[in-house]
Amino acid sequence: MPKVTVDGQEIEVPNGATVLQACELAGKEIPRFCYHERLSIAGNCRMCLVEVKPGPPKPQASCALPATEGQEIRTDSEMVKKAREGVLEFLLINHPLDCPICDQGGECDLQDQTLFYGRGASRYHENKRAVTEKYMGPLIKTIMTRCIHCTRCVRFSEEIAGVDEIGALYRGEDMQITTYLEQAASHELSANVIDLCPVGALTSRPFSFEARPWELKKTLSIDVSDATGANIRVDSRGREVLRILPRNNDDVNEEWISDKGRFQADGLIRRRLDRVWIRRGGKLEAALWDDAFAMIAGVNAGSSVAALAGDLLDCETMFAAKKLLGALGSNLIESRQTGMAYDVSNLAGVNFNTSLAEIENADTILIVGSHVRWEAPLLNVRLRKAVKRGAKVFIVGPQWDPTYAAEFLGEDAGVFHDLPSHVTEAFGQAERPAVIVGAGGLVAGALGPALAFAQQHNLVRDGWNGFNVVHTAAARMGALMLGFAQKGGMADIVAAQPKLVLSLGADEVDYSQFPGALKVYIGHHGDKGAHAADIILPASAFTEKAGTYVNTEGRVQFSDKAVFAPGDAREDWTILRALADTLGVSIGFDSFDQLRATMIAEVPALGQEGLAHYGALPLAPRGARATGAIAYPIKDFYLTNPIARASETLQRCSAELLHGQDFAEAAE
């Protein structure tokens, strides 16, 4: 623990800290462009210059200089001030002064730092360098003349994403950042370079020229595009969500989000259900709430009613539905839309117990039936880190490109029962072994065998729980905590032949299984569920209601309401509350706060932000065997939920990046 002096203030810094980190610990702001906490140190922007004694009598780049005992660091001297002015003047030599038309304006590191540390005027009268535009795909807009060569994007794609797709060509002032042959950046996290770019060189293509950052209302929210529950900030203006940005949360998403989570924002204003529809003679007709409610009451379903929860739901909506059905005397609630029927009697057995942050420390990992890159891109980032630290990864399932060294053991789930000896040996020697069961594994019946595997190899040990299930739906863990599961899964619901089916945004259900039922779709997008429905009640998307979400590791998180739902659409719980009145039952709450309080009273874990505790792992069922070829549930990464399917941006991503359609012309 070296002691250093920063501007006369003596502080102790951790071993291995840099001078820049020491200055930050002392509360001094050090301007920087290329340095980023989560990327390797490049030291090429020179903005973080400070004066350090002992050392050469010149300013030094603090980001790349280790802090050592007895250093005297000055961040406020005349030399530092001059150095910063000099660096900024050099950076601005070739930077266009187009802030008024630049999308980064208002949240630009270069703009801010020039304001605080610059000398106010340029002495440069020569021609500026210009760089031709580069095509980087449908998500990233490039104005490469603005690039200051910090190489954050290059380091991100190489180190975090693990796909070397961005590079710096040529040299000196001719240096250009580009993808290979200007191919589209196609990694699921590629758009994070937009946030990383300290200037306006890489900006969001869908968000270009939409708004200035200071006109946007910022709401803290949770991403629902997958089950990792990434923390996001929803930027809205008026009634429209304009963009979604990641928030820092080291336990969940660090500071990245997937491209799907980021760019499904434009799906929130397309294909929306903004009025009530009733199907008459096979055709949907616009109707009034009262007509719809009367029709629902007219079925006289009694207790023969089922509620199916979709993948994007908040816990409050599901709890309200559960209460409604409970009041009606029914317990037909299910959230696993595609018919999965794994055992949920102990939630520890279907949880990502290691936690997303801890899985980085695993040293031997077996993935059973999960295309992690598509099912949970942010988890894949963690796994990549684990491999960088020396972890061995084995995967049962069809091939995909993990971006790290991994061994595929075979496509058939049966491989799980007959693991090669080097795999079992690796687990025998492992200190922190982990197994990860994905949706493909759950379908193939690998959950029971995985539990047996966990017992056999002692995956739960002191301070370590290596048994993990990774879900694909943001609502799944919340739904399971609320009891949205039948023993036999969807088949039980079908067997009960309910007269009334309430579909809460459930778009993946095969509704032909309910031929005789009145199907009421309470959701926000005109997608598969709405196509099959007899009555459509317009509800709110995740940005239009406050809610509680539980991610795949059992982390309870809260999200706020950013905008109002369009047209006649209401918050989901109010629809269910009104339905209770229509059906003549009481469900015990009249406001959102009451609803939340009732829910927390019944499931206390949902009231506490952070990891829920599910207790010890269940015992493995005897003789459970996984069989059959594993199939991954996600066929198209960009179009997995109704919001994403409605998004033009993601439709184009799917067409261009996954199906090879050529849009190069449209890119100038």
Place this chain on the structure above:
Amino acid sequence: MAERAIAQDTPELRARWGNFAWSAENVAKAKEIVGRYPEGRSRSAVMPLLFLAQYQVGAETNTQGWLPIPVMEFIADYLGMPVIRVLEVATFYTMYNLAPVGRYHVQVCGTTPCMLRGSDDLIEACYRRGMRKGHTSPDGLWTFTEVECMGNCASAPMVQINDDNYEDLTVERLDHILNELVAGRQPKTGTQEPGRHTVEPIGGPTTLTDMVSDNHDYRGEWG
């Protein structure tokens, strides 16, 4: 510098170079080069291999050679590294030609010592023959580049043509060299100053003069 750009990736280029592979002798050479680096560090061989590939392309096209995109992809594949990283190296170093060059790649040094000794006149002489900076002449004979210091300041001004240096140039001497090359003859390389062998002082040595003919022990003369 600024004229450097990667040759366009066209179907014709792919058709011409798409099936590039090491020639019989280069197979062994490439293996030897990769063998110089420790296991798992074969990426380090990217520079010598790019050079080897450039020479092979040169042998096939009877020029100094250059690096078409499919060739760089071949190297990336050979070393198991991302193409963009190969491209970064190839575009960084100016000795890798990114576009086809003519029969003779004339590289005139224009850095200060050569400039003081008249490199501007040499450049003008090259221009008179139809060469243009960064371009190949229409007859495919010349590619002209102005380069930075090649380390021959003691015999400035100098020109490098393909792999040979020609030093102590004047416009007449350069013209003579270029004429010889056009005629298909190999002119004398190195210094063009009559009586000079390498970069010893013109007019004979000025120091250690006693050492010229045989070994001489100076130690007794130190005072």
